[in-house]
Amino acid sequence: xxxxxxxxxxxxxxxxxxxxxRWAVTAAIDALDTAGACLVGIxxxxxxxxxxxxALTDTLDDLEARSGDVSGGLRVTEWELGRGWx
Numbered sequence: 001x002x003x004x005x006x007x008x009x010x011x012x013x014x015x016x017x018x019x020x021x022r023w024a025v026t027a028a029i030d031a032l033d034t035a036g037a038c039l040v041g042i043x044x045x046x047x048x049x050x051x052x053x054x055a056l057t058d059t060l061d062d063l064e065a066r067s068g069d070v071s072g073g074l075r076v077t078e079w080e081l082g083r084g085w086x
Contacts, residue, residue: 022081025074032071039064 043060 018081022078025078025081029071029074029078032067032074036064036067036071039067 039060043057043064
């Protein structure tokens with residue numbers, strides 16, 4: 001009645017691996033963007049002066065900058081993955 005061709009297993013596995021990698025990179029970018037946005041709010045909320053709060057603010061500034069750097073690197077990876085199967 002109906003004729004179905006079985007897909008090549010290796011190609012299916014490669015496509016599935018690519019899709020999972022792309023999903024993982026996108027999820028990581030979303031998490032970093034959310035964390036970075038939260039850190040910006042916390043930094044603004046800790047603007048008053050004190051030695052402990054100043055140290056906390058410096059640490060939060062550093063974490064926010066580093067999360068932005070990692071997010072940027074992952075965006076490049078996401079773009080590269082998009083070029084692979086588009």
